[in-house]
Amino acid sequence: xxxxxxxxxxxxxxxxxxxxxxxxxxxxxxxxxxxxxxxxxxxxxxxxxxxxxxxxxxxxxxxxxxxxxxxxxxxxxxxxxxxxxxxxxxxxxxxxxxxxxxxx
Amino acid sequence: xxxxxxxxxxxxxxxxxxxxxxxxxxxxxxxxxxxxxxxxxxxxxxxxxxxxxxxxxxxxxxxxxxxxxxxxxxxxxxxxxxxxxxxxxxxxxxxxxxxxxxxxxxxxxxxxxxxxxxxxxxxxxxxxxxxxxxx
Numbered sequence: 001x002x003x004x005x006x007x008x009x010x011x012x013x014x015x016x017x018x019x020x021x022x023x024x025x026x027x028x029x030x031x032x033x034x035x036x037x038x039x040x041x042x043x044x045x046x047x048x049x050x051x052x053x054x055x056x057x058x059x060x061x062x063x064x065x066x067x068x069x070x071x072x073x074x075x076x077x078x079x080x081x082x083x084x085x086x087x088x089x090x091x092x093x094x095x096x097x098x099x100x101x102x103x104x
Numbered sequence: 105x106x107x108x109x110x111x112x113x114x115x116x117x118x119x120x121x122x123x124x125x126x127x128x129x130x131x132x133x134x135x136x137x138x139x140x141x142x143x144x145x146x147x148x149x150x151x152x153x154x155x156x157x158x159x160x161x162x163x164x165x166x167x168x169x170x171x172x173x174x175x176x177x178x179x180x181x182x183x184x185x186x187x188x189x190x191x192x193x194x195x196x197x198x199x200x201x202x203x204x205x206x207x208x209x210x211x212x213x214x215x216x217x218x219x220x221x222x223x224x225x226x227x228x229x230x231x232x233x234x235x236x237x238x239x
Contacts, residue, residue, distance in 0.1 A: 048105045048125050051132060054178045054187050085107065085122050089115045097126040101107075 001039060036075040043083060046099035052080045055100050076104040132175055133195040135202055136230035137186045140209075143179050145220035147213045153221060156212065157188065162197045173198055184223050185230060202229045 006013070010033050015021055024031065034041060050060070057078045064070065064078075079101050084094040105121055106113050143154035160173040175189040190198040201208065206226045213221060 043107055045106045045108075046122075046125070048121060049128055049175070051129055051176070051189055054134070054176075054180075054189060056179055059179065083107065085119050086115050087119050089109075095119050095122055097122050098129070099122075099125065 003034075003037070003039070033079075035077045038075070041077070041103040043081075043101045043103050045102045046083060047078070047102070050100040052098045052100050055080075057100070060100070074104075076102055079103055128175075131192050132189045133192050135188045135190065135195070135198050136180075137177075137188060137202060137205060137227060138230040139184050139223045139225040139227045140186055141184065141221055141223060143177060143186060145217075147217045147221060160201065162194060163201060173201065199229065205229065 012018065013020065013031065023029075032041070047055070047060070055078075057080070061076075061078055065072075070076075080098070081101055082096055082098050083101055084096040087093045087095050105125070106118065109115050109118065141153070143152065143157070145153045147153050147156055154177060157177045158172070158174055161170040162168070162173050164170065171194070173190060173194055175191060177186055177188040180187050188198065188202070205228065209221060209227060210218075
C-alpha cells in the first residue's frame with residue numbers, strides 16, 4: 001500500500017474516461033480517499049437518519065465539528081457506503097443498509 | 105450511532121436502529137427548491153435559513169395535529185437549488201406549502217435579511233431532478 005497526495009479532485013482521479021483511471025483499473029490498483037494521514041480507516045458509526053443520497057459530506061463534517069465542538073486533533077471523515085451489522089450476537093446473518101459512515 | 109458493540113450498545117440494539125434508519129430513509133421523498141441562497145445564510149440573530157426550514161410545520165388544514173414538515177433540507181451541487189426531504193405521508197403537504205414558497209419566505213423573514221435569501225429570480229419548486237450528491 002502506498003499513500004500519495006495530489007491536487008486533482010477525487011472525481012477527476014476516478015473518472016472512467018481519464019487515462020490514469022484506466023491504467024489503475026488495468027493494473028488492478030485500487031484507491032481509497034483519506035482526508036488525513038492514515039494507512040487504514042475504521043468505520044466506527046453512522047449518522048442515523050442522514051440520507052446518503054443527499055447529504056453534503058464536507059458540509060456535514062464541518063457542522064459536526066462545529067456543533068460537537070470537535071477540534072482538528074480528532075481526525076475523522078464521512079463516506080457513503082453500504083454497511084452490514086450482525087442481526088444477533090453469534091449469528092453470521094447480517095443486515096445491510098446504505099448509510100453515511102463515520103470513519104477514523 | 106455506533107457500529108461497535110459495547111455495554112450500552114448491544115448487537116441487537118444496533119441492528120434494530122439500523123432497520124429503523126433504513127425504513128426512514130426509504131420513506132423519504134424529495135422536493136427541489138430553486139433560487140434560494142445558501143442554507144447557512146443568516147435570517148436572524150443566530151438563526152439560519154436551514155433552521156427556519158427545519159422548523160416548518162404541517163398546515164393546520166389537514167385536520168391532524170401539527171408536526172414537523174421536513175426531515176431535513178440540503179444544499180445541492182447547484183448553488184441556488186435546495187433539496188428538501190419529507191416523509192411520504194407529508195409530501196403533498198410540503199408541495200402545497202412550497203408552491204407559495206416565495207410569499208412564505210417574505211412573510212416569515214425580516215426584509216433586513218432578504219439579500220441573504222433571495223436571488224434575482226423568485227424562489228419556486230423545481231419539478232426536474234438535479235444531481236444533488238456533492239462528494
